[in-house]
Amino acid sequence: MLLAAASIRKIVLLHPIYSWHALDSIDGNFRPLSTVLYFGYMLKLFGLHAHAFLACNFVINLFGSMITFVLTRELGYGKVTGAAASVLYMSRGLLFTENAWACDVCDGAVVLLCALATLAILRACRSTSRKAIAYHVVAWGLFFLSTLTKQSSFVMPLIIAALLFFHPGPVPVVKMSHRIRSAVIAFVVYSATAAFVFLHAKSLMQSRTPYPIEATLGGVLVPFRFISWYLLGTGFPAAFKLLNNLILLLGVSLTLAVGILAWKCPRIFGPRPRDIAFLLVAAFSSITLFFFLPSHVAAYYGALFSFWLSIALAISLTSFGPVKLGSRHARISCFIFCLLAVSGFLEIRLMQTALYPSGGYIWGTFGADLDRAYFTQLKEHLEANSYASEVVLVDAGGYPSYYVSMVLLLGPNVRQILAYDSASHAYYVNNRNGLRPGDSRRDLTDADAFQWTVPANFETASAVSTNKSALCARYDGRLIEWSTSGPDGMKEKQSRVDH
Numbered sequence: 001m002l003l004a005a006a007s008i009r010k011i012v013l014l015h016p017i018y019s020w021h022a023l024d025s026i027d028g029n030f031r032p033l034s035t036v037l038y039f040g041y042m043l044k045l046f047g048l049h050a051h052a053f054l055a056c057n058f059v060i061n062l063f064g065s066m067i068t069f070v071l072t073r074e075l076g077y078g079k080v081t082g083a084a085a086s087v088l089y090m091s092r093g094l095l096f097t098e099n100a101w102a103c104d105v106c107d108g109a110v111v112l113l114c115a116l117a118t119l120a121i122l123r124a125c126r127s128t129s130r131k132a133i134a135y136h137v138v139a140w141g142l143f144f145l146s147t148l149t150k151q152s153s154f155v156m157p158l159i160i161a162a163l164l165f166f167h168p169g170p171v172p173v174v175k176m177s178h179r180i181r182s183a184v185i186a187f188v189v190y191s192a193t194a195a196f197v198f199l200h201a202k203s204l205m206q207s208r209t210p211y212p213i214e215a216t217l218g219g220v221l222v223p224f225r226f227i228s229w230y231l232l233g234t235g236f237p238a239a240f241k242l243l244n245n246l247i248l249l250l251g252v253s254l255t256l257a258v259g260i261l262a263w264k265c266p267r268i269f270g271p272r273p274r275d276i277a278f279l280l281v282a283a284f285s286s287i288t289l290f291f292f293l294p295s296h297v298a299a300y301y302g303a304l305f306s307f308w309l310s311i312a313l314a315i316s317l318t319s320f321g322p323v324k325l326g327s328r329h330a331r332i333s334c335f336i337f338c339l340l341a342v343s344g345f346l347e348i349r350l351m352q353t354a355l356y357p358s359g360g361y362i363w364g365t366f367g368a369d370l371d372r373a374y375f376t377q378l379k380e381h382l383e384a385n386s387y388a389s390e391v392v393l394v395d396a397g398g399y400p401s402y403y404v405s406m407v408l409l410l411g412p413n414v415r416q417i418l419a420y421d422s423a424s425h426a427y428y429v430n431n432r433n434g435l436r437p438g439d440s441r442r443d444l445t446d447a448d449a450f451q452w453t454v455p456a457n458f459e460t461a462s463a464v465s466t467n468k469s470a471l472c473a474r475y476d477g478r479l480i481e482w483s484t485s486g487p488d489g490m491k492e493k494q495s496r497v498d499h
Contacts, residue, residue, distance in 0.1 A: 076170035095303055
């Protein structure tokens, strides 16, 4: 779907700055860097090959796990602690979707950009005035890029404020008044940046926010789900309320257990408790957005939460039991670390079996395999009938939907599309009467041009469906019937779709 939108927005390839005026065609989100530009250029360079997109996901998440090591070292801990943090982070099932779903470049990129911004501020805290200013500018720039990648980056003002307040790492602790002042200034500057991007995105929207924002009791309990999902990222449909409540209960129980353990054994906080305090606040801040999005929560949204919690656990485990032969504490810490790492990788292997939904639109789920077979057949017929400038799709799966835009990608000569529903005897188009979306800066802001749920007027439907040059395709189970005489005369040719 994103590739189809990218194929139409060719003007962005010539004028990348125009992506600032484009909304995500799928759900109206403002992600110019990770959707409009990324998919546009990837499509231009690599076409429809999923391996290129998956390779980018892998590289981005690989750098994310490497930054986990670097950031832990920057906080003043050894190579063992850094390696432990990196392994814990990369072993979490919360990251499976980021690597397995070709379209999920957003979450991994946000983690990478936010981690680099944090690293720059840590360097600023240890530098002289000129270098410190330069590092702060770099950190702000990285944060700004992250806001153009995904809205989950909007939690960074809280994390940056906590970073400047707790002053983690091997640096002298400055006065409380100075830390509070620095935290407040950073919070205001970073929040203003996020608000600027958010308000600009709102100005582009022609309808309400894609996901309803509300404050409910369920939203307050959402963070406890991510605590459970850090161990096992299994989600259940909304109908299974008991199982979902067990996930919440497990999260609450784990939180209480860790709190009691920390009270009874303060040495798990390591030599600098303020480091663990910052990391826990950062992890909690990473999921505060879901207080207001209780109806839109998934395990793989917890990537940033997993990043901070993995570092905190690594510091805690290596501080409680430093690597040393004959040490009981070391054996306990190694056992817990191995248990977390091995169980995490086993969960990933379980997700690869597709025995249960892992989140995102992983290939082979939701009938995507059949959709791919349909599109393969449609591409072949569009190539064989290159004269066709109009296409009518009859009873094509879940149409009308954004998938109709894929026809524009498969048939460059196609100028107009109708989706026909035989049950309601109605035609559907986009808000341009089924015409190809425009190729101008103004049309970039028209998200409805990529939606195909607008009932067609009688004149438009008649002109296209009775046109002898229109290619019509009726979907009936595994059969596709082809014709050039409208949806009521489909007896000329049949193709079988196997999947």
